Amino acid sequence: MKKTLKTFDPWLILFALAATGIGLLFIFSAGYPRALEKNPKALPTEFLLQLGFACASLFVAYVAGRVRIEKWRKWAKPIWILNLVLLLLVHFVGHRLNGAKRWVGVGPFSIQPAEFGKLAAIIYLGGYFAERKAWPNRFKPHKSFALKFDNIWIPKMARCMPAVWVAFSALLIFVEPDMGTSAVVLFTGFMMFIPGGVTKTSIAVAVGLAIFGGTLAVLKEPYRLQRFVDHPSRWTAKNIDDTEFQTVQSELAVSSGGVLGVGLGQGRAKHVLPATTTDFIGATIGEETGLWGSLLVLGVLGGLVFRLFTLAQRAPSRFGGLVLYGVASWLGIQTCVNMMMANAMIPAVGIPLPFISSGGSSLVALWLAIGVCQAVLAPEPVKEEKPKKQIMPVSKTPYTRGSKQVPVLTTNYRGRLR
DSSP: OHHHHTOSOHHHHHHHHHHHHHHHHHHHHHHHHHHHHHOTTSOOHHHHHHHHHHHHHHHHHHHHHTSOHHHHHHTHHHHHHHHHHHHHHHHHHOEEETTEEEEEEETTEEEOHHHHHHHHHHHHHHHHHHHOOOOOSOOOOOSSHHHHIIIIIHHHHHHHHHHHHHHHHHHHHHTTTOHHHHHHHHHHHHHTTTTTTOOHHHHHHHHHHHHHHHHHHHHHSHHHHHHHHHGGGTTSTTTTTTTTHHHHHHHHHHHHHTTTOSOTTOOSGGGTOTTTTTTTHHHHHHHHHHHHHHHHHHHHHHHHHHHHHHHHHTOSSHHHHHHHHHHHHHHHHHHHHHHHHHTTSSOOOOOOOTTTSOOHHHHHHHHHHHHHHHHHTSOOOOOOOOOOOOOOOBOSSOEEETTEEEOOBOOSSTTSOO
């Protein structure tokens, strides 16, 4: 398969291709009711756009996979700076849609920087942790507070700066507003603390700050708090058509699908849910293909995540292992949250299903991550030494040519005249 697909790990490509193909199928199924309303003979707009982005994503992954991993590591900080610039541009010149300002671009071409911010955070933290040295356990006692502040607290704060920058980028995404994506960025960065060698004390502090910040984020907007409060009683007459409408309709669709589903194209949820091809595409999958269809999707995405974790353990470099671990955490977190949202285990938080939900920026960012992972797995280039010029030894036994004695030249190669 490596020779056929010309890739360093074909399983990553196969899992990603399978997930993208499944996504195209269900985007077509979930999007055709709206297409029928506009033009009975037209294909769903979301399907056509996703098909075009899929072709572009494959090219992006191919190019990214041919870049040497040393360059990705070298570009870690410039990539992160570019990510912060794009996130800031969203707030100044971004496009607003459905009450949120998340896109930046010119004319019909626009991107959602927050989707690329997930991969940028992984590469940035991977480059930092790959060079980070262990914190010494013992220090010489300092007589004054000033010396202790200069020699201990200042270096500790400097070591925490990458986490602060990631939290700052998550804050920029949060105020777009996009609470779901900002939570994915934070949680993915937190997961990289584990292989990055962060101490247990620092991890505990990060968990406490994350809980405190998440609580403030929920309390900041009344509708978010109301969504969490009403979720346990979502089937009451008060909430079923109000704050919990999407969750109730998604849960009803998944439960009505049963084991085998109602059949492709026969679902009801896509006619009533507002985000049938994006956040709630899992409802259409569960309704039309049943339990086996949902397990198939989880199996494909789970296989991709498991493969990434496996490759991270035997990566040729520390930076490569951290990148593989981060991408696996990103895909695993996002998949679990989206499927739990579709099953009504948690309130709606607005996170797409990787490779399955429609969205050009999301698909390109995911395939770009697959390309970077392929670059990580590329074998180290072998430097070929230039062959040394061999000096042919001279035989000690001369032979006579005319009146002169001429030495016999010999070589080190077999099969030649000596």
